Amino acid sequence: MKTINYLLCLFSLNTFMMLGLTNRILATSNIEIEGDTPFTDKIIQSGAIKVSVSYTPNDVNVSGSSDDKNLTYSIYYNDQKQIEAKDYTRYTGEVVLQDLDKNGINEVVIRTFSGGAHCCTNHIIYTWDNTQFIKTETGYLDGNGGGFEDINGDGTLEFLTYDNSFLYKFSSYAGSFPPSLIYNFEKGKLNNITRNHPKILRETLQRMYEAIKERQKDDYEINGVLAGYVAQKILLGEYEEGWKFMLAHYDKNSDWGLETYDEQGNVTNKYPDFPTALKAFLIQQNYLKENGEVQSNSLMKFREGNYWIGSVGMGLTIKNEQYQYYDEEGESSWQPVSQLTYVKDGVVFDGEQYWCLSSLAQPRGDGIAVCQASGWVLQ
Ligand SMILES: [Ca+2]
Numbered sequence: 001m002k003t004i005n006y007l008l009c010l011f012s013l014n015t016f017m018m019l020g021l022t023n024r025i026l027a028t029s030n031i032e033i034e035g036d037t038p039f040t041d042k043i044i045q046s047g048a049i050k051v052s053v054s055y056t057p058n059d060v061n062v063s064g065s066s067d068d069k070n071l072t073y074s075i076y077y078n079d080q081k082q083i084e085a086k087d088y089t090r091y092t093g094e095v096v097l098q099d100l101d102k103n104g105i106n107e108v109v110i111r112t113f114s115g116g117a118h119c120c121t122n123h124i125i126y127t128w129d130n131t132q133f134i135k136t137e138t139g140y141l142d143g144n145g146g147g148f149e150d151i152n153g154d155g156t157l158e159f160l161t162y163d164n165s166f167l168y169k170f171s172s173y174a175g176s177f178p179p180s181l182i183y184n185f186e187k188g189k190l191n192n193i194t195r196n197h198p199k200i201l202r203e204t205l206q207r208m209y210e211a212i213k214e215r216q217k218d219d220y221e222i223n224g225v226l227a228g229y230v231a232q233k234i235l236l237g238e239y240e241e242g243w244k245f246m247l248a249h250y251d252k253n254s255d256w257g258l259e260t261y262d263e264q265g266n267v268t269n270k271y272p273d274f275p276t277a278l279k280a281f282l283i284q285q286n287y288l289k290e291n292g293e294v295q296s297n298s299l300m301k302f303r304e305g306n307y308w309i310g311s312v313g314m315g316l317t318i319k320n321e322q323y324q325y326y327d328e329e330g331e332s333s334w335q336p337v338s339q340l341t342y343v344k345d346g347v348v349f350d351g352e353q354y355w356c357l358s359s360l361a362q363p364r365g366d367g368i369a370v371c372q373a374s375g376w377v378l379q
């Protein structure tokens with residue numbers, strides 16, 4: 001009974017926190033940059049963070065250059081100016097206040113666009129670290145460049161994009177289907193956590209598979225999507241299956257991507273066929289090791305052991321890549337560990353709760369230890 005009461009209490013606490021989160025999203029403000037509409041000193045503010053933005057559209061008759069910094073902004077913390085910077089954006093862009101890492105302080109996210117077909121969006125992020133703003137960038141990415149989204153429902157935002165190096169590599173732009181790239185944002189850094197989200201990876205894999213079937217039907221550039229498919233299978237730990245599938249379906253007549261060039265555009269190498277060229281590319285892009293073996297899945301180490309939420313008579317056990325729940329009454333059936341989200345070493349998230357390894361260091365002091373994304377905390 002005590003367990004049930006505690007869980008109910010946790011549940012209502014979660015509901016309350018979710019409401020709080022909703023309020024924060026509603027309070028999130030943004031400044032849109034649109035075409036040829038100039039503005040000066042537009043201000044958005046949330047808590048201690050304030051941004052003032054000015055935008056001058058560039059003259060379309062003068063060929064645009066990223067040297068023409070037409071977007072200026074100042075960032076304040078508690079009304080003290082900390083950052084004054086200029087950037088270039090063409091036709092479109094946005095400045096948003098958003099709490100990416102759920103620490104209660106909004107980040108400043110500035111989206112700029114370089115112009116050009118299929119090109120390129122950058123996200124510049126400023127985060128307050130108690131003494132100063134730290135700047136991070138996603139770098140210029142294709143199209144809309146990806147975006148921040150909470151893909152596992154834990155309140156922190158992940159950045160979803162795809163590996164741009166696969167564009168044009170073995171097919172035209174339209175014929176390419178690059179593998180997924182997922183980052184989290186922590187302490188001012190974007191970390192590649194792609195392999196920790198197998199559910200999302202599998203959804204994209206399914207879309208790739210459907211694209212392959214369509215290409216077969218239309219007899220249209222198939223190698224570009226097969227390259228992405230093999231890389232996506234590597235991310236899921238299923239390289240050999242993906243490679244066999246590629247061998248059975250690739251277009252032997254296409255020579256797209258078989259030649260490599262130096263900076264002057266001279267041919268430096270010509271691979272005999274698509275599989276050889278693809279393998280070399282997967283090694284170059286770190287999907288495979290130099291010897292052609294799969295890169296070890298170093299990110300996703302679900303440590304074996306018993307995991308707890310807090311002082312509740314219920315636990316979760318991870319063993320042999322599987323997990324199950326247990327309480328005084330018994331155990332649930334074993335499920336593949338890929339259904340859990342890896343948060344950090346010794347912390348997993350099951351879609352509703354964080355679970356911490358029972359042996360993970362607990363802080364000493366008054367209060368009850370409760371598992372959160374950062375590990376055990378006292379409440
Ligand atoms: Ca934050």
Ligand SMILES: [Ca+2]
Binds near residue numbers: 151
């Ligand atoms: Ca999240």
